[in-house]
Amino acid sequence: MRGFVPGEFIEEVLSRTDIVALVADYVRLVKRGQRYVGLCPFHQERTPSFTVSPDKQFFYCFGCGTGGDALKFLILRENLSFPEALRRLADRAGLKLPAVALDPEAEKRRREREEVWEINRLTAEFYARQLHEPSGALARQYLEKRGLPLVVASKFGLGFAPDSPEALLYFLRRQGVSGEAAVRCGVAVRLESGAVVDRFRGRLIFPIHDARGRVAGFGGRALDDTTQPKYLNSPQTPFFNKRDFLYALYQARDAIREKGSAVIVEGYLD
CATH class of the missing domain: 3.90.580.10 (Zinc finger, CHC2-type domain)
Known part of the structure; x- marks a missing residue:
């Protein structure tokens, strides 16, 4: 550049x-x-x-x-x-970048990244609200069983994906987000029939943030022992690879810097 x-x-x-x-x-x-x-x-x-x-x-x-x-x-x-x-x-x-700052390909990638951040932000907000709706009762019960107060769940942006094929998609379309964009972002999937449905359904949702606090992807935990897989994560995309992220590092980085150490565990709730 x-x-x-x-x-x-x-x-x-x-x-x-x-x-x-x-x-x-x-x-x-x-x-x-x-x-x-x-x-x-x-x-x-x-x-x-x-x-x-x-x-x-x-x-x-x-x-x-x-x-x-x-x-x-x-x-x-x-x-x-x-x-x-x-x-x-x-x-x-307070300065405006010159119009010639980015070549066309770089500008395209920037716009694609910004679209992903915005769709993920909307998705995280939707799931967070659903956790407090009547349909989120099972997720709240699971959190209570794990000893996690709702105030802590809210701090980390935890949410609930309704057990419906198009709950999120319906919300996103009302925000001007197409089904194809949701698929590119990884929050929806296209079936062999061609239909587009929500990726996460009936799961406790963990937003995964990048170093700037932007939601880069999601992890979904099944609420019973029969649903497989127990954990379902966002797919690998040009903008998200789960191996590149440590869950909750964004929230914990100040404490890690202050203490000079960190304890790394396996699961989201460990």
Whole structure:
């Protein structure tokens, strides 16, 4: 993307970005002399070796050797591409990306990604509401049996997929989402007959978030011992591969950073 965006625009974005304020969204910083220090977000440490220089608008970790400008920090911290990071910082600075910023193919991929995020967001909201409807009683009973209060379930966005072939699709169509788009996103499937139906039915739903808190996919748990498979996940798509995600990492990352460790378990509710 550097070849499509004027260097002057990139420099303007960086000049309007306060790297200390940006980093402080992710790291607890303490001022020491002319610099700010904190625990490095890129490797585990107990003694702060991560520094941010407001004068140079540069960060550097003396522990792992990682350093760079605001763009580099955002790319590493959020696992973004250069175009994505530049767009984020431009939005933060109140600047509009030049119309020539993305080549047609890159722009197509960006629009496809945004469509997936929006469909997943709508889907997660639908399932979350269904958990509190009369049809979600079995799911609520299952959560109670597992000792999980509804307030905690809501914090993690848990939901319920009604045991109906088109409950979600009916909702999505009212939001302007076609059945074909729902299939591409992985929340619906096309049968051999050609009919499109909901992928998840009669299941407790676990939204799977990416590092930015966007819903990337879903896991569905059967509510009885006869339904197979017990767990059904979103299919692999160009935008989702379950092996690339740790469930609830987005919600737990601040605590992990503070404690310096994490306990990884097998199931969603373990």
